[in-house]
Amino acid sequence: MGATKTSGGPGHAAGLAEPILEAHGVTKSYRSRQGDVLAVRSIDFSVSRGEFVSVVGPSGCGKTTLMMCIAGLLPVTGGSLTFRGQAMTGPQEGVAVVFQDYSRSLFPWLTVEKNVALPLRDRGIPRADIERRVERALEMVNLGHAAGLYPWQLSGGMQQRVAIARGLAVEPEMLIMDEPFASVDAQTRANLEDLLLEIWAETGTTILFVTHDIDEAVYLSDRVVVLSQGPSVVVEDITVRLDRPRHQIDTKQVPLFGELRAEVFGLVMASDRRTSLSGEES
Numbered sequence: 001m002g003a004t005k006t007s008g009g010p011g012h013a014a015g016l017a018e019p020i021l022e023a024h025g026v027t028k029s030y031r032s033r034q035g036d037v038l039a040v041r042s043i044d045f046s047v048s049r050g051e052f053v054s055v056v057g058p059s060g061c062g063k064t065t066l067m068m069c070i071a072g073l074l075p076v077t078g079g080s081l082t083f084r085g086q087a088m089t090g091p092q093e094g095v096a097v098v099f100q101d102y103s104r105s106l107f108p109w110l111t112v113e114k115n116v117a118l119p120l121r122d123r124g125i126p127r128a129d130i131e132r133r134v135e136r137a138l139e140m141v142n143l144g145h146a147a148g149l150y151p152w153q154l155s156g157g158m159q160q161r162v163a164i165a166r167g168l169a170v171e172p173e174m175l176i177m178d179e180p181f182a183s184v185d186a187q188t189r190a191n192l193e194d195l196l197l198e199i200w201a202e203t204g205t206t207i208l209f210v211t212h213d214i215d216e217a218v219y220l221s222d223r224v225v226v227l228s229q230g231p232s233v234v235v236e237d238i239t240v241r242l243d244r245p246r247h248q249i250d251t252k253q254v255p256l257f258g259e260l261r262a263e264v265f266g267l268v269m270a271s272d273r274r275t276s277l278s279g280e281e282s
């Protein structure tokens with residue numbers, strides 16, 4: 001299965017041009033005892049329906065902050081965010097979030113199926129519908145057999161699959177994933193990446209994915225958005241024209257994969273270096 005310079009996948013089907021998310025001049029600062037901390041300076045980018053977009057940038061540049069704003073969990077300080085053309089003022093029905101730390105996001109006293117059902121109960125979804133959605137979401141992450149187990153009876157990779165199932169059960173139009181595979185070993189990570197690509201192809205859900213891993217960003221995405229050192233701006237928005245479906249070995253051997261990887265790596269390093277040379281923290 002060779003990967004070439006052509007594109008494919010749900011994000012490249014008809015309708016790609018329709019933006020589901022738009023960020024215009026998004027600014028976010030935090031109040032602290034030492035004064036205001038500007039985390040995000042002015043972010044402009046958009047995501048089309050069905051796209052898989054990764055966000056990378058130096059540590060502390062404001063990736064999580066930006067995702068929290070896009071999820072509607074933090075108010076922006078300036079600029080605007082629109083989801084499906086409507087200004088966002090808080091959490092959206094059609095958006096689900098999966099965080100890195102599954103050990104803190106799953107409730108140990110609830111079974112796997114109850115953990116997955118939780119956000120559906122919060123949304124007042126009828127019981128029969130909840131059962132159907134939980135079953136389907138667990139099947140999608142190959143955990144149908146584990147519905148009655150507790151999180152502490154599962155491996156790290158399985159727990160992260162439960163967290164993904166919980167996001168999928170909401171049947172979101174957009175799934176935000178903040179370093180979801182950072183806490184698992186390399187082999188599990190590769191398996192989870194491929195599982196996520198299969199789910200994306202099957203559901204057509206728009207995915208906004210934060211990662212520190214540049215190979216992962218290039219491997220998974222239609223586009224990689226590179227942020228500067230914080231307070232962040234978008235320094236580059238790179239289109240990944242690698243064939244789909246992708247393959248852990250074959251895709252990574254294609255020259256274009258290496259070129260894209262080097263380009264993204266260079267941008268992140270340059271941004272980091274500019275900051276350390278100037279001695280600026282923000």
Ligand SMILES: Nc1ncnc2c1ncn2[C@@H]1O[C@H](COP(=O)(O)OP(=O)(O)OP(=O)(O)O)[C@@H](O)[C@H]1O
Pocket residue numbers: 030031032037038039057058059060061062063064065066230
């Ligand atoms: N609640 C908060 N109060 C004050 N400052 C904060 C708060 N949360 C984050 N920050 C600051 O905002 C900046 C961006 O943090 P953020 O966690 O969004 O970056 P990040 O790119 O996700 O980091 P990493 O890559 O290390 O996970 C940092 O300077 C951080 O110290």
